Amino acid sequence: MKNLKEDYFNPFFSHIYIEKQVWNHARTQRILAKFPSAEIIEINHYKDVFCRSRQSHPLQHRSQKLILAARQGTLLYEGAPVCQSFGSQYFYYVSCTMNCIFDCEYCYLKGMYPSANIVVFVNLEDIFAEVENVLETHPLYLCVSYDTDLLALEQIIGYVQEWCLFAAKHENLKIEIRTKCANKSFVQSAAPIPGVIYAFTLSPQAVIEAFEHHTPSLTERLSCAAKLIQSGCPVRLCFDPMIYMPDWRQHYQEMLDQVCHMVDLEKIVDVSVGTFRISQDYLKNMRRQEPDSAVIWFPFQREDGYCHYPNDLMEQMECFLTEQLAQKIPAEKIFRWKT
Amino acid sequence: MIYIFTALHCEAHIFIKQYKLIKNQEHTWFQEFYNETAGIRLVIAGVGEIAAAAAVSSICSLYRPARDDLLLNVGICAHATKNDGIFLGSKIIESATGKPFYPDMLYRHNFCEGTIVTGMLPWNGENPAPSQELYDMEAAAVYQAGIHFFGPHQMLFLKIVSDNGTAKEVSRERVAHLMEQYQNCIFDYIGRLAAITQTSCFHKNELHQAQEKLVETFCTDLHCSKAMRDSMQQSIRYLALSGIDYVSVIRKMYDQKLLPCKDKREGKLRFEEFKRRLF
Numbered sequence: 001m002k003n004l005k006e007d008y009f010n011p012f013f014s015h016i017y018i019e020k021q022v023w024n025h026a027r028t029q030r031i032l033a034k035f036p037s038a039e040i041i042e043i044n045h046y047k048d049v050f051c052r053s054r055q056s057h058p059l060q061h062r063s064q065k066l067i068l069a070a071r072q073g074t075l076l077y078e079g080a081p082v083c084q085s086f087g088s089q090y091f092y093y094v095s096c097t098m099n100c101i102f103d104c105e106y107c108y109l110k111g112m113y114p115s116a117n118i119v120v121f122v123n124l125e126d127i128f129a130e131v132e133n134v135l136e137t138h139p140l141y142l143c144v145s146y147d148t149d150l151l152a153l154e155q156i157i158g159y160v161q162e163w164c165l166f167a168a169k170h171e172n173l174k175i176e177i178r179t180k181c182a183n184k185s186f187v188q189s190a191a192p193i194p195g196v197i198y199a200f201t202l203s204p205q206a207v208i209e210a211f212e213h214h215t216p217s218l219t220e221r222l223s224c225a226a227k228l229i230q231s232g233c234p235v236r237l238c239f240d241p242m243i244y245m246p247d248w249r250q251h252y253q254e255m256l257d258q259v260c261h262m263v264d265l266e267k268i269v270d271v272s273v274g275t276f277r278i279s280q281d282y283l284k285n286m287r288r289q290e291p292d293s294a295v296i297w298f299p300f301q302r303e304d305g306y307c308h309y310p311n312d313l314m315e316q317m318e319c320f321l322t323e324q325l326a327q328k329i330p331a332e333k334i335f336r337w338k339t
Numbered sequence: 340m341i342y343i344f345t346a347l348h349c350e351a352h353i354f355i356k357q358y359k360l361i362k363n364q365e366h367t368w369f370q371e372f373y374n375e376t377a378g379i380r381l382v383i384a385g386v387g388e389i390a391a392a393a394a395v396s397s398i399c400s401l402y403r404p405a406r407d408d409l410l411l412n413v414g415i416c417a418h419a420t421k422n423d424g425i426f427l428g429s430k431i432i433e434s435a436t437g438k439p440f441y442p443d444m445l446y447r448h449n450f451c452e453g454t455i456v457t458g459m460l461p462w463n464g465e466n467p468a469p470s471q472e473l474y475d476m477e478a479a480a481v482y483q484a485g486i487h488f489f490g491p492h493q494m495l496f497l498k499i500v501s502d503n504g505t506a507k508e509v510s511r512e513r514v515a516h517l518m519e520q521y522q523n524c525i526f527d528y529i530g531r532l533a534a535i536t537q538t539s540c541f542h543k544n545e546l547h548q549a550q551e552k553l554v555e556t557f558c559t560d561l562h563c564s565k566a567m568r569d570s571m572q573q574s575i576r577y578l579a580l581s582g583i584d585y586v587s588v589i590r591k592m593y594d595q596k597l598l599p600c601k602d603k604r605e606g607k608l609r610f611e612e613f614k615r616r617l618f
Binding site for chain 1: 531580
């Protein structure tokens with residue numbers, strides 16, 4: 001039976017806010033064409049909507065709105081200390097879209113952004129130009145789907161395809177497209193590009209059901225990963241963040257069994273392992289927004305402005321997974337997050 | 340609770356009648372009507388931005404709206420081209436400063452949506468602006484005062500068109516008549532809003548009184564310091580939200596005569612023991 005309360009909410013992207021300056025941009029018009037019934041609201045700057053005070057993430061997630069804007073100022077960012085660099089010296093990320101259609105309770109975006117609405121920066125060409133500038137001085141490992149899940153938005157904005165075409169033209173550029181999505185139509189037609197790594201974030205089904213709302217099941221994610229591997233695409237598996245729950249050992253063991261059953265581990269690029277950790281300030285914001293979420297109310301250990309599971313639990317969880325993985329994958333392919 | 344703010348009594352009378360609102364005789368700064376059972380408090384603020392802002396801040400300072408309460412600003416407005424109609428504001432512009440404000444558009448409704456331009460004087464048809472714009476004298480002020488107490492998802496602006504730049508010709512009787520004309524769809528909307536506030540998802544985390552008492556006794560018997568007590572509350576909150584049966588673990592510790600502790604030092608050891616058993 002449909003939840004009665006769902007009926008009170010407008011459908012997703014019922015309203016689209018558009019900055020005046022991007023009204024006539026080709027990408028704006030292309031995106032708008034997909035939402036002929038949406039109410040269009042003109043805005044001066046995306047922050048007028050996105051950065052309002054006292055917004056509610058949980059409620060906005062029930063009826064997310066789309067904001068189309070132009071990215072200005074900094075376009076490339078150096079990777080944050082809590083992010084895995086996979087041994088790359090020049091580790092950067094871009095934020096061509098902010099926020100995600102998925103609703104993972106533990107997601108740092110809920111602590112980082114004041115809104116749950118999705119901002120799409122339509123001036124991707126400016127970001128490409130900036131990347132090309134940097135590539136003139138050194139190679140780049142670039143995460144393009146950090147503050148969002150680009151593959152989940154592919155049918156609306158088509159940015160993964162654009163990034164793939166861009167990466168194919170630049171040999172010294174390696175991009176990572178991180179996702180929890182199971183976009184079968186994209187996967188079916190994806191052509192292998194050496195500089196494009198598809199990174200699937202995997203969690204036990206119990207974690208998905210409890211905390212990763214509206215995301216595809218573990219089976220669906222693995223099925224897409226397997227298909228991409230079969231097509232010759234570089235695929236990374238991210239067991240990061242590992243989430244604590246009672247009987248975590250059993251849940252993570254079951255997940256690993258399923259991974260081994262569905263994916264040819266010999267053909268993956270690498271794996272990352274790391275338990276949940278987050279900036280103390282983000283966690284504070286998240287707890288204010290979600291007073292009923294068990295996963296973020298765990299009694300974490302605080303250290304240097306970051307919160308993580310107590311050291312012994314963190315060690316147990318990460319060791320368990322890395323030891324299990326080491327039986328199937330060469331050690332140099334396992335990247336365990338270290339502080 | 341839904342807080343309704345109108346400028347005039349003739350805009351408020353349909354609500355007073357429909358929800359059987361009682362006049363609050365204790366507070367005389369603004370005309371205030373309420374019905375606790377219906378979950379409605381109505382305030383007649385007076386005309387203009389200053390009156391609206393003063394009323395919102397006064398009433399909200401007094402009653403401290405909760406996170407699932409709503410603010411509804413209802414009233415007449417002018418429209419650039421139309422003579423009637425009812426609109427929900429999706430964007431509000433303060434005429435004097437040009438500042439825009441955006442209430443969240445989360446909930447379904449059957450109204451047209453529009454941009455409300457709030458000015459200090461009634462719009463007289465000069466400076467014609469885009470045809471979809473509505474002109475009132477309160478919305479921007481209600482939003483700006485309201486944002487100190489409500490989130491943008493809690494504020495709604497419903498405007499009924501009374502004229503297209505001929506405010507002087509709009510009598511009280513016409514306003515009352517317009518309100519009556521649209522009252523059914525307004526009441527229907529308020530009914531939906533009331534259902535939203537009543538089925539709020541907030542406050543699930545509150546412990547039962549019995550559990551709270553047990554935790555309090557537990558902390559006392561552990562000789563918890565302030566820091567330990569905070570840490571305990573954090574752990575209990577997590578355990579309760581996760582559905583982990585921490586109560587029987589506490590009871591078992593009492594059965595095993597591990598509690599009460601003789602001093603703070605022993606309390607610390609027992610607290611660690613408690614956490615070991617649960618995590």
